[in-house]
Amino acid sequence: MLPSMDMTERPAARTTGLKKRFGKVQALDGLDLEIHSGEILGLIGPSGSGKTSLARAVVGLLTPDSGKAEVFGEAMPSRKVLSRVGYMAQADALYDDLDGLGNLCYFAALQGMDRRDAKRRAEVLVDFVGLRGHEKRRVRDYSGGMRKRLSLAVALVHEPELIVLDEPTVGVDPRLRLRFWEEFRRLASDGAAILATTHVMDEAERCDRLALVFEGRVIAEGSPDGIRASFGVKELEEVFLIAAAGTASADDAASDGRSEA
Amino acid sequence: MKAAFATAGRILRQLVGDPRTLLLIFVAPVFVVFLLNEVVAAGDVRPRIALVGEASRAEEYAGFLRDKAEVLGPWDADAAAAKLSGGAVDAVVDLGKTPPLVTVDAADPATSAPAMRAIQAAFASLASSRLPPFAAPLVAASKPEMRFINGSETTSTFDFLAPVLLGFIVFFFTFILSGIAFLRERTSGTLERAFAAPIGRSDLVLGYMIGFGIIAAAQTALVQFFIVGVYHAPNVAGFMPALAVSVSLSLVALAMGLFLSAFANSEFQMLQFIPIVIIPQILFAGIFNLRSGPGWIQGLSFAFPLTYGGRALRDLMIRGRSFASILPDLAALWAFGAAFIALAVIGLGKFRKGR
Numbered sequence: 001m002l003p004s005m006d007m008t009e010r011p012a013a014r015t016t017g018l019k020k021r022f023g024k025v026q027a028l029d030g031l032d033l034e035i036h037s038g039e040i041l042g043l044i045g046p047s048g049s050g051k052t053s054l055a056r057a058v059v060g061l062l063t064p065d066s067g068k069a070e071v072f073g074e075a076m077p078s079r080k081v082l083s084r085v086g087y088m089a090q091a092d093a094l095y096d097d098l099d100g101l102g103n104l105c106y107f108a109a110l111q112g113m114d115r116r117d118a119k120r121r122a123e124v125l126v127d128f129v130g131l132r133g134h135e136k137r138r139v140r141d142y143s144g145g146m147r148k149r150l151s152l153a154v155a156l157v158h159e160p161e162l163i164v165l166d167e168p169t170v171g172v173d174p175r176l177r178l179r180f181w182e183e184f185r186r187l188a189s190d191g192a193a194i195l196a197t198t199h200v201m202d203e204a205e206r207c208d209r210l211a212l213v214f215e216g217r218v219i220a221e222g223s224p225d226g227i228r229a230s231f232g233v234k235e236l237e238e239v240f241l242i243a244a245a246g247t248a249s250a251d252d253a254a255s256d257g258r259s260e261a
Numbered sequence: 262m263k264a265a266f267a268t269a270g271r272i273l274r275q276l277v278g279d280p281r282t283l284l285l286i287f288v289a290p291v292f293v294v295f296l297l298n299e300v301v302a303a304g305d306v307r308p309r310i311a312l313v314g315e316a317s318r319a320e321e322y323a324g325f326l327r328d329k330a331e332v333l334g335p336w337d338a339d340a341a342a343a344k345l346s347g348g349a350v351d352a353v354v355d356l357g358k359t360p361p362l363v364t365v366d367a368a369d370p371a372t373s374a375p376a377m378r379a380i381q382a383a384f385a386s387l388a389s390s391r392l393p394p395f396a397a398p399l400v401a402a403s404k405p406e407m408r409f410i411n412g413s414e415t416t417s418t419f420d421f422l423a424p425v426l427l428g429f430i431v432f433f434f435t436f437i438l439s440g441i442a443f444l445r446e447r448t449s450g451t452l453e454r455a456f457a458a459p460i461g462r463s464d465l466v467l468g469y470m471i472g473f474g475i476i477a478a479a480q481t482a483l484v485q486f487f488i489v490g491v492y493h494a495p496n497v498a499g500f501m502p503a504l505a506v507s508v509s510l511s512l513v514a515l516a517m518g519l520f521l522s523a524f525a526n527s528e529f530q531m532l533q534f535i536p537i538v539i540i541p542q543i544l545f546a547g548i549f550n551l552r553s554g555p556g557w558i559q560g561l562s563f564a565f566p567l568t569y570g571g572r573a574l575r576d577l578m579i580r581g582r583s584f585a586s587i588l589p590d591l592a593a594l595w596a597f598g599a600a601f602i603a604l605a606v607i608g609l610g611k612f613r614k615g616r
Contacts, residue, residue, distance in 0.1 A: 059457050060457075082459040092449075092450070093453065096449075107454070109267035158458075
């Protein structure tokens, strides 16, 4: 945890009792979370544990069945605060027939930036994500890693104060991954709030705070070291094994009550 | 509004980045027009007519027939009948009988109709040539004078099909292109990403209308230029009124494409709308005369935008009616367009949450 962080401040984003069901799957099951300005909050959990649903709810792309997500004090979904939020989805979500700069400038325009600002900002980001020399190439011809980098640049184009990154480093080579995290750290120390989902445990170590998500709930929250200490484990993964064992035994007891409801 | 223009510009730039689609939009329709012109021109055939009977009589009659048909014979009756049933000739005229017996292969109206016209005309000319010279004015007086409205004796199948073709090409291409482009926004995640920005649903739809509207207008102008300028189909009302109708038609196709793409999960599913949405419209676009069709067919025709578009284009291009007289059809098109735009915007509610 950063010493400068003030927990009494209004959080950049907060979810309370977030629930969402897709058919038979309870993707979010009463999820409470706060993300503060200046911190990197890592969201870790197995696939299907609700990480992506949470990220989408925070940016207002998913309406929960109950509970709410607030961003900068505004209940989501709200268009008003979206210009302060950057979102990078798992899919690259780029226009293949445009070049790199074209993609950046278009999404900048959707954020309400004027042409000149958009262009200037796009040039800065091209350097940042290491796409200099490729910015005038069509995205169709980009490699997977280049697409991922451009996708990150798009999420940052309007200098958002809350940055939601859904698996930002999948398919990114280790060297670039390191650079991404250095940049996330720099953005956070400039005051941005960053919510990043990840599978990769060494990335988890780089977060200020972690939220371990399992079956739509946060089962543990705190610094990497704090979580390890409180569960008495050496590796963070072990927490999930404990949780899985816990729900398996609790399931029998709970299933009767659930089927009646 | 700014997001709408940005979107329109982005759509146009995407097209420039995709030369193959660009080629499809502008070259394919011209090719279709070229093909249609060649095919229907080939359909206006010279009939082949065989003669039966005495050589001198046959030669006299053939003299009047040759400019409208290819004349064969004289053959004996059995040989001629065999050729006719074998499809080698389209009609047989037996001059040995009184009155002469004409047998026509009616299987294909494209050959039987011109054959009958040629045979009748030749008999009429033959009859007047046998009269003494002083009777010629009498015959001339008894011959009806023909006048044609909405075209002339030389109005070809192509001329008649041109307005329908113009409307249909524009409708088809715009529907498919806009529908698939919009579908891709959904499947690639760019739609979601756009909605992670503070833009409205109507901004996006408006951007599509502007962007694809510009493409469709350019395409329409090109097709119209080829149909009218190069292949000389009539366009009595002039360039702009017909352009106004076909651009309106393309906006309807655009709005339908955006709306229906919400019900497709892949490009292939988008193509599945063709037999449902596009093909039936050809039947109602004016190629077939529905006047004597059952009531429900006539009723159904009102549900298809191409009914109005096709009628307006025929009225303008062939009949030369005024722009004011086709305004009701144009209004119907705009109503369709507005309805589908509204539906498309509502359909986007699935993705754009919140005000």
